[in-house]
Amino acid sequence: MLDTAIQLAYLAASVLFILGLKGLSHPDTARRGMLLAELGMLMAIVGTLLKHEIVRYEWIIAGVAIGGAIGAAISIWMPMTAVPQRTAISHMFGALAATLVGVAEYYRHAGAIPHVEMAALGFEVMFGSLTITGSFMAFGKLQEIVKSAPITYRLQNPINISLFFVALGMFAYLIFQPANQHVFYAMVGLGLLIGVFIVMPIGGADMPVVISLLNSYAGLASSATGFVLGNNVLIIAGALDGASGFLLSVLMSRAMNRSFANVLFGAFGGGEQAAATLRAAGEKTVRPITAGDAAIQLAYARLVIVVPGYGMAVAQAQHQVAELAEMIEKRGGTVKYAIHPVAGRMPGHMNVLLAEANVPYDRLYDMEDINAEFENADVALVIGANDVVNPAARNDRASPIYGMPILDVDRAKSIIVLKRSMNPGFAGIENELFYHPKCSMLFGNAKDSLVKLIGEIKTV
């Protein structure tokens, strides 16, 4: 009787999770959707607490209190620019929970586990363990505890691939010999090591793909936990998370015209190629512009398209962007925002930052919807974006980003780029947009430049 009630609670939770995600298809229904998902979570938890296996509550209460307090504190006080880091670290916690449950299951049965269950358990701890350290590395890079540029060394890919195959070999062996505890724990250790190695060569601009992939792995590890424990709600919730991460990584790598394999094994930004393109660029000239002249252009523009990038997030300049836009609109101009799918460090990063600065979401346009409008724009204002506006993606077959869909900024009547200096981004790819006859450069920290622009535009 009690078991039936618990199963019904799980079933309801599963339905509520799906309805909750369905709500996210529109900003107007999203918050209500999340309430449904929260209700689902509550039902699943209450259902679980009724299980007769649970005999003591002190550790449960302590864990929920500590975890909940930390989680709540982070989400209340964290600045929005830190969302990618928080997301990366939460994949770590998700994977940690799944892996520990798996290890404990193995430990308490002392390896006496049927073959099929062992397959699920092996999958759970292998993907779980590599997601733990991989996500931690991603967190470190985003938080800049670890050098965010790709870390590469000789034979890196052969070493990583061999380690992965060794781990797969152990996994396969365990399915047939589940009782071999040494191999099991060695596999967990190797998984942890692979996570570190696989994220090390990945640079900041590839983070949207990596975060999405780790999202997917964390979900799949949860789902595998469901198989191990025979719990359908875990299987379903994990599968939803896994599918979401997978879909996002497909979208992100498509937006960079790269395959997963290329992102994971093709760390670009090698010194030689970058130096060569820089030399070639040495002969071209850029046109610096003063804040005063830029303000005049913006003040008389009828249509301004703002192209934000990671530089805006680093400078935390989203509020100034919104203020400038408001001033342009007061003077009768229209401001639209062009959002490239991989602008920033995670899917949707720019949208959240601009929403925080009170930019209405109907002014935020996806790449496909805005590209046709650039030719009508009087000014394209590029704020800390680089690769996503690089015309080399269209013209230069030799460029590492050739074929990547870009924002057609160069079709605008004039272009103003806010940039710290002429140093190329971490990828070391020269951007010919900066030398375009229509393009002028406003050098300096994005926030300072915007403050100056706001000051100047008042006097126009």
Added chain:
Amino acid sequence: MSGISFIELYVFVLAAFVGYQVISRVPPLLHTPLMSATNAISGISLVGSLVLAGADYGTLATWLGFIAVTSSSLNVIGGFMITDRMLRMFKRSGSKR
């Protein structure tokens, strides 16, 4: 440990399929909240952790369960809260600022 049946594989495949369909309708605008929401939802591994921390499976299992409960409740509570904080910020033009 219960035996794995084919039914569970069906559940997984169908859930992944439904998830893919539902999530492909989420606009890029909401991709960041989507990721934090799915993260909170996959904090459902709390369900497994709770049993581990509360059942009588030995000291080590209890400790591992305690850490797992802490991690997953951090994700569940923090994930839902940050998702809501983000979603509250998305406003249409003309609505109250």
